[in-house]
Amino acid sequence: MIIKSNNQIHNQGDVIPEGDGVSRDEAVAAALNGGKAQFEFRPETARLMGKNAWNAFLGILVVVLIWWSVAEAMMFLRGVPFPTPPETFHAFWQALMGADVHGEGIFAHTNASLQRWGQGYLIALVLGLTLGLAFGTMPRLHEVGMVSVYVFQMIPGLAWIPIAMLIFGLGETATVFIIVMTAIPPLVINTAGGIREVPEVYTRVARMSGKDDSALFMNVLLPAASLSIINGMRIGLANGWRVLIAAEMVVGVALGLGFSIYQSRYSLDFTASFVSIMVICMIGLTIEKLLFVSMENRVRNRLGLDRED
Amino acid sequence: MILASMRNVSKVFTDTRNGRGLVALNGIDLDIKEGEFLCLVGSSGCGKSTTLNLLAGFESPTRGDVSFKGGKVNGPSPERGVVFQEPSLYPWMSVLQNVMFSVQGDEGKERVAMEYLRMVGLDGFAASRPSDLSGGMKQRVAIARALAMGPDLLLMDEPFGSLDEQTRRKLDNEVLRLWKDGGKTVVFVTHNIEEALMLGTRIVLMSASPGRIEKEWTLEPGWPRDLSSPSMVMLKGVIIGMLQACACANGAAPARLVTIGE
Numbered sequence: 009m010i011i012k013s014n015n016q017i018h019n020q021g022d023v024i025p026e027g028d029g030v031s032r033d034e035a036v037a038a039a040l041n042g043g044k045a046q047f048e049f050r051p052e053t054a055r056l057m058g059k060n061a062w063n064a065f066l067g068i069l070v071v072v073l074i075w076w077s078v079a080e081a082m083m084f085l086r087g088v089p090f091p092t093p094p095e096t097f098h099a100f101w102q103a104l105m106g107a108d109v110h111g112e113g114i115f116a117h118t119n120a121s122l123q124r125w126g127q128g129y130l131i132a133l134v135l136g137l138t139l140g141l142a143f144g145t146m147p148r149l150h151e152v153g154m155v156s157v158y159v160f161q162m163i164p165g166l167a168w169i170p171i172a173m174l175i176f177g178l179g180e181t182a183t184v185f186i187i188v189m190t191a192i193p194p195l196v197i198n199t200a201g202g203i204r205e206v207p208e209v210y211t212r213v214a215r216m217s218g219k220d221d222s223a224l225f226m227n228v229l230l231p232a233a234s235l236s237i238i239n240g241m242r243i244g245l246a247n248g249w250r251v252l253i254a255a256e257m258v259v260g261v262a263l264g265l266g267f268s269i270y271q272s273r274y275s276l277d278f279t280a281s282f283v284s285i286m287v288i289c290m291i292g293l294t295i296e297k298l299l300f301v302s303m304e305n306r307v308r309n310r311l312g313l314d315r316e317d
Numbered sequence: 318m319i320l321a322s323m324r325n326v327s328k329v330f331t332d333t334r335n336g337r338g339l340v341a342l343n344g345i346d347l348d349i350k351e352g353e354f355l356c357l358v359g360s361s362g363c364g365k366s367t368t369l370n371l372l373a374g375f376e377s378p379t380r381g382d383v384s385f386k387g388g389k390v391n392g393p394s395p396e397r398g399v400v401f402q403e404p405s406l407y408p409w410m411s412v413l414q415n416v417m418f419s420v421q422g423d424e425g426k427e428r429v430a431m432e433y434l435r436m437v438g439l440d441g442f443a444a445s446r447p448s449d450l451s452g453g454m455k456q457r458v459a460i461a462r463a464l465a466m467g468p469d470l471l472l473m474d475e476p477f478g479s480l481d482e483q484t485r486r487k488l489d490n491e492v493l494r495l496w497k498d499g500g501k502t503v504v505f506v507t508h509n510i511e512e513a514l515m516l517g518t519r520i521v522l523m524s525a526s527p528g529r530i531e532k533e534w535t536l537e538p539g540w541p542r543d544l545s546s547p548s549m550v551m552l553k554g555v556i557i558g559m560l561q562a563c564a565c566a567n568g569a570a571p572a573r574l575v576t577i578g579e
Contacts, residue, residue: 209405212375216393217419217466227418231409312408312446 091279099279100286109280110268118287121252121265124180128187128255129248136192136244137237140199144233145225150200161193165254178260186255187248194243202236203229234307242300249292320470320502321349321372321390321397326381328367328528340527341367345381347521347530349470349504354496356517357506360560364528365506366402369474372504373399385470395421398463402475405459406447413443416462433461436495453477453484457491464495471496473505477512489515493540510556514549515542522556531559 030038035049072093079090091099099107103114110117139157143150168189172182206229214224256266265284272281328342342364349355349372357365370376371383374393383390385397393399398419406415416430434440437457447455456476463471473492477485493516496503507513513520517536524531534552536542543549 207403209401209403210407212373212393212399212401213405213407213419213462215375216373216395216397216399218395218421228407231407310409312410312448 089278091282095279096282096286100283103280103283109283110271110275110277111262112268114283114287116263117265117268117284118291120261120263121256121288122291124183124255124259124264125187125248125252128184129191129245131184132188132191132195132244132248133241135188136195136240137199139192140196140237140240141203143196143200144203145229147204150204154197154200157193157196160189161197163189165190165251166257168251169254169258172255172258178258180259180261182258182260183255183264186251186258190251191244191248194247195240198240198243199233199237202233202240205236206232231311234311235304238300238304238307242296242304245300246292246296249288249295252288318351319348320351321383321385323347323368323371323378324382324384326371326378326383328364328371328376329379342371342378343527343529345528345530349502351502352500354493354503354505354516354518356513356520357504357523358508358510358513358520358556358560359523359528359531360508360525362528363523363525365508365523366474367528368523369399369472369504369506372470373397373472375399395419395466396468397470397472398466398468400456400459400463400471400473400476402478404447404455406455406462408447410447411443412439412445412447412450412458415447415458416465419462419466421467430461430465433465434458436464437461437491451484453480453488456480456488460492460495464499464501469502471501471503473503475506475508478507478509485509485512486515490541492516497540510553510560511544514544514553515540520556522559524559 030049032049032052035047038044039047076093079092082088082090100114103109106113139153143153165186168186172185176182176185210228210232211224214228219227252264253266253269256264257270259267261267262271265288268284269281269288272278323345326342326345326347327340329338329340331338345364345368347368357368359365367376371378372385372390374383374390374397377383377391385394406412407418410418412434413427413430416434417426420426420429431440431443434443437460439454439457439461442450442454442458447458450458459476460473476492477488480488489512492503492505495501505513505516514536518538519533519535521533522531523529544553
């Protein structure tokens with residue numbers, strides 16, 4: 009264990025030995041009284057986690073309060089049945105217990121959406137990473153190819169509907185197509201960008217060490233760009249998930265969270281739509297926070313980026 | 318015996334977007350003799366680093382020839398190890414892996430890497446990450462890495478420019494020791510005249526706008542050098558005087574251009 013401070017390195021010998029068991033305050037006092045430069049104390053992970061959880065809870069509370077006040081205001085000003093948080097939570101609970109949401113169970117909707125999204129994202133991942141890696145390593149290809157990527161990125165989710173219908177007609181394929189098209193641009197942009205921004209000195213070290221293109225790519229470019237690539241994967245995933253509602257307009261089957269949200273236009277069952285919105289948010293956040301944050305932390309750690317403090 | 322040479326070498330950088338050009342070097346002739354410790358000094362923008370990059374093979378001359386051991390330099394090679402000014406260790410590799418990455422051949426990489434880490438006194442940090450090391454230690458690893466390639470020529474581009482004075486002096490002495498023990502040829506770029514006087518067997522002064530060789534001095538061997546000796550004080554005065562007469566030191570530093578010609 010090495011601790012860095014003021015450009016000076018001390019190994020374990022200089023660190024106050026009574027490491028793990030001592031609380032932070034005690035260790036600070038001991039270090040000041042003992043004239044030590046560096047010390048260790050019991051990490052306060054539990055307290056930190058508690059603090060983070062509490063802050064997350066406060067954040068959610070803010071969202072609910074905004075929602076609630078908008079709902080009350082709309083009911084008062086416009087007389088519309090804007091679903092309030094308690095109504096929605098109640099309906100959500102009933103949906104979990106098996107009540108129908110726009111003709112199907114919430115699990116059937118969710119399952120259908122997750123499958124389409126998973127298929128679309130998988131295809132986008134393969135295409136996007138391949139294109140991104142190719143663009144990142146070939147400047148000429150990058151200049152030509154990025155034009156179409158930027159054009160695609162500018163097309164809003166809903167605008168893919170006519171295109172998808174013209175190519176695939178109504179059906180699952182059209183839905184998956186829309187998810188693919190919205191998930192690809194951030195994957196390509198971040199992958200290519202990450203590789204292009206690898207410091208030149210990294211490439212030079214590999215070159216002077218006599219490495220060929222493939223060794224340079226695997227040992228230097230890929231690890232150096234990995235954080236950026238993960239970022240692209242994260243944005244692509246979120247894009248694909250958010251476009252569900254647009255994508256499921258062309259699905260042609262009465263199944264899916266996006267379909268269910270859109271369906272309130274005809275059914276006027278707004279609470280059911282809100283339940284679907286809530287499920288979309290919850291799944292999106294879970295995947296983002298659980299999957300990607302831990303993935304990013306692991307990569308950061310492997311890249312030696314997390315060791316400064 | 319001449320190890321490397323530059324014949325009438327010019328290097329021009331052009332910025333196509335803004336239609337501007339910079340002559341970084343114009344008609345340089347330089348021979349690097351085997352076993353010497355050559356210090357390239359000059360103010361920033363005088364083409365010291367460009368000269369080094371040409372010798373390393375990272376850049377190719379606009380005109381003229383750069384040759385090494387009688388052959389034309391066509392890109393970087395493990396025969397010419399470079400220690401860069403900026404942090405150049407891969408943060409995702411351990412110290413040992415960083416050095417091993419540059420060891421040539423397939424067998425005994427770890428043994429060779431450890432040997433060079435021991436040489437710079439950092440074998441105890443083989444398993445550490447570069448981020449755990451201080452700036453001076455990182456540069457020592459970079460030196461170990463460059464040496465572990467088994468180069469005939471060691472090119473150092475202001476390797477200690479970003480370190481504090483004490484650390485720099487310590488590392489200067491270490492480089493001197495490695496050079497004396499290993500019999501390598503060193504080209505050492507620095508803007509620090511005292512550093513050049515402390516180290517070099519030859520000092521080449523470059524001047525800017527356009528970059529060219531102004532003057533060179535051969536120094537008597539014998540270290541540690543006494544910078545307070547009359548001859549050293551005089552030489553230092555002469556070099557500083559010439560530096561101040563140079564255009565770029567008078568505030569007329571040329572703009573940095575990013576785009577590389579061709």
